[in-house]
Amino acid sequence: MEIQFYGANRYVTGSCTLVTGNGKKILIDCGLPQGNDAKVGGLQLPFNAKDIDYLLLTHAHIDHSGRIPLLIKDGFRGTIFATEATKELCSIMLADSAHIQESEAQWQNRKAKRSGQPIIEPLYTVNDAYQSLSRFETIEYEEKRTIGEGIAIRYQDAGHLLGSALIELWLTEGSETRKLVFSGDIGNLDQPLIKDPVYITEADFVIMESTYGNRNHAPLIDEEGDPITSLHRAKELAAIIQRTFDRGGNVIIPAFSVGRTQELLYLLRIIIEEGLCSETVPVFVDSPLSVKATKVFAGNLYGYMDEETMALVNAGINPILFEGLTPVVDVEDSIALNHRKESCVIISSSGMCEAGRIKHHLKHNLWRRECTVIFSGYQAAGTLGRSIYDGARHVTIFGDQIDIRCEITELHGTSSHADQQGLIKWLSSFKGGIQRVFVVHGDEEIAPWFASYVQRQLNRDAYAPHFGERFDLLAVESIPIAEPITLTEMPYMKDLASALEALHKGENAFSKVLARIKQAAEHTTDEKRSVRLANATRRLASDLEDLAKKWNSDAS
Structure with a gap:
């Protein structure tokens, strides 16, 4: 009984986790990495798609579903479980993603022909996307379903997107049973349109996101203490x-x-x-x-x-x-x-x-x-x-x-992800012993820090796995735990302290510039010099006005 991490491990996009139990291979999400994240594990699948028996899909966002057509292209012939809404959204999103893949390949190939470079194929095609829809089997919230010998699943509302789900997975091998809970993306509270996330109380292993594990959103109450509507x-x-x-x-x-x-x-x-x-x-x-x-x-x-x-x-x-x-x-x-x-x-x-x-x-x-x-x-x-x-x-x-x-x-208060308080509230709902919390779907600095934070705040053993790491779920003593990390030790906090020190030096230098401008104005009588000084001063004033507008939003 093993778990192996193939995406969104110390980065955010491309969620993909492989669980092996009772002779079956179960994939949880098959997302497309974006931006710098694609440099970690690449865009191709790091496993043999033909070996996968089931795919449990948490929701339709491309960073969780975007490589499903590639899975089909590479030979997957198993079943994809998802809510009805997720299936319906995937029917348009995967085709759109495939169209982008085809268009980008065409654009790159036009450049390649001009420079004599080899032609490339798109990651997958629109036809691959349409073929993937035949593998979907829908499941309703709160329905517990046995999908194979010793394997059962249940989907609960994650409150993140129409049809998004938390997934409960029960694995039994002989006399040993383990329950895994995959958070997918945990929704923010009081979002427009959709419900708040469901809270689960029991698990042996929790695999949870940490997108905003190091910060909180704007308060959900106004200055008078009333809820933000x-x-x-x-x-x-x-x-x-x-x-x-x-x-x-x-x-x-x-x-x-x-x-x-x-x-x-x-x-x-x-x-x-x-x-x-x-x-x-x-x-x-x-x-x-x-x-x-x-x-x-x-x-x-x-x-x-x-x-x-x-x-x-x-x-x-x-x-x-x-x-x-x-x-x-x-x-x-x-x-x-x-x-x-x-x-x-x-x-x-x-x-x-x-x-x-x-x-x-x-x-x-x-x-x-x-x-x-x-x-x-x-x-x-x-x-x-x-x-x-x-x-x-x-x-x-x-x-x-x-x-x-x-x-x-x-625009504040519109994030579809739970913030640090929301993540901790969700994790705190679990009662009894959790053998390990695996922290995923967080930046390189945030995921390990949040794992350390979970250990300090909730006294739960936690770890942020690296891409490709594999662990035996029946040998929990072999699974690492997070190293202690304080907020001030975070690289970005050290960088902020350095930046503030530089700002202080810049403040002194700027005061000297203002003093020189005023002194020059007091002693200038030449027309050309006065015009040049006036124009330069106006440009400086305009730049300061732009900076003030920017920081009205950024400083928060």
């Missing part, structure tokens, strides 16, 4: 839209096509219905996948949505559709958006700005001071979105260097 979040978004429209700019929102786009539409519906902006708010969803996914969300409600959403449905109100919403499918219509004279809100994918139409919208709007880019989801290291979010002065898009002059901000 969807109306609160809508007002925050409305304020950003209003100040951008007042400047005559566009609001660009990179968003994951499935989940985040629909949550944003929920908030925008509230803005429109409540009149939270002083003018009409044209909203464009510019992503064929997002448009398809929105249709799934608009129709697949019962059994997945929270009470607030179901109350709207029962009153005859579609929670994510509203007047002024325009879906954009055709390329020509997408191009036309960047020639509009009127301000608008454009929601486009991909959420990390690595591909898709969002790159075109960023190219046309990043350099415009009057515009705003709003991030509402996690940005993995090495992605274009992460570079913009981290404050890059310019980025390269389609071979062109683009200056970043627009407002960059973040």
Whole structure:
């Protein structure tokens, strides 16, 4: 009875874990690595797909499902278990991912022909994606099902995405039984549309995510101590839209096509219905996948949505559709958006700005001071979105260097991942002894730190495995535990301390610059010198104004 880790191990994307028990090989998720994560284990599968008997899929996001067509291409002929909603979302997401793989291969091959390089094949094709759908078998929440001798599973609501699941797995070999719980992605509390995550009380081994294991989201209560509602979040978004429209700019929102786009539409519906902006708010969803996914969300409600959403449905109100919403499918219509004279809100994918139409919208709007880019989801290291979010002065898009002059901000309270408090609350629900907590789906610094934090806070043995590590679940004494790590020992905290020291030195230097400018102004009578000094001072004042706007959002 073994477990081996093949993805999202001390990084975030590409979730993939292999469990062997009673002669069967069971894969939990088969995600596609993104950004720098692909450099760790590569894009190809690190095992023989023909040997896999079952795939247990937690949810449809590509970082958990994106290599399923490759699994099929490489010979997998087993069963894929997933909720009905996950299957429906995968039917559009995997085909879209395959289309991207084919398009990127075509683009690279055009370059290869010109330079005499060998031709490459796409990772998988649209046909591979469609073939994978025949392997799906649906399972409902709370249904315990025996899928093989000595192997049983049960799916519970993870509260992360429509149809997302926590997976309970029971393995029996002879007289030995072990229960494993896979968290998938644990949802944040009080999200629009979907329910909160289910809490589980028993397990021998817990394999849990740690995306936000080192920090907490903004408080879920306001200054008066009242819970933050969807109306609160809508007002925050409305304020950003209003100040951008007042400047005559566009609001660009990179968003994951499935989940985040629909949550944003929920908030925008509230803005429109409540009149939270002083003018009409044209909203464009510019992503064929997002448009398809929105249709799934608009129709697949019962059994997945929270009470607030179901109350709207029962009153005859579609929670994510509203007047002024325009879906954009055709390329020509997408191009036309960047020639509009009127301000608008454009929601486009991909959420990390690595591909898709969002790159075109960023190219046309990043350099415009009057515009705003709003991030509402996690940005993995090495992605274009992460570079913009981290404050890059310019980025390269389609071979062109683009200056970043627009407002960059973040919409708080919309993360679909539980924060540190949420993760600890979920793990604290387990009673009795857990033999080991395996911490996955967290950055290289965060996952081991969170494993250490779990040991300190909950007195649970925890470990953040490396890619490829394998452990015998019947010999727990051979499984490592986390090394003690304090927050101040984290490399990024040391880097922050160094940066603050540099800032202090810069503050002193800047004070001297201001003093010299004032002194020069007091002693200048020459016209040309006065004009040059005035222009330089205005440029400095403008740069400071831009910096102040940026830090109104970044410093939080």
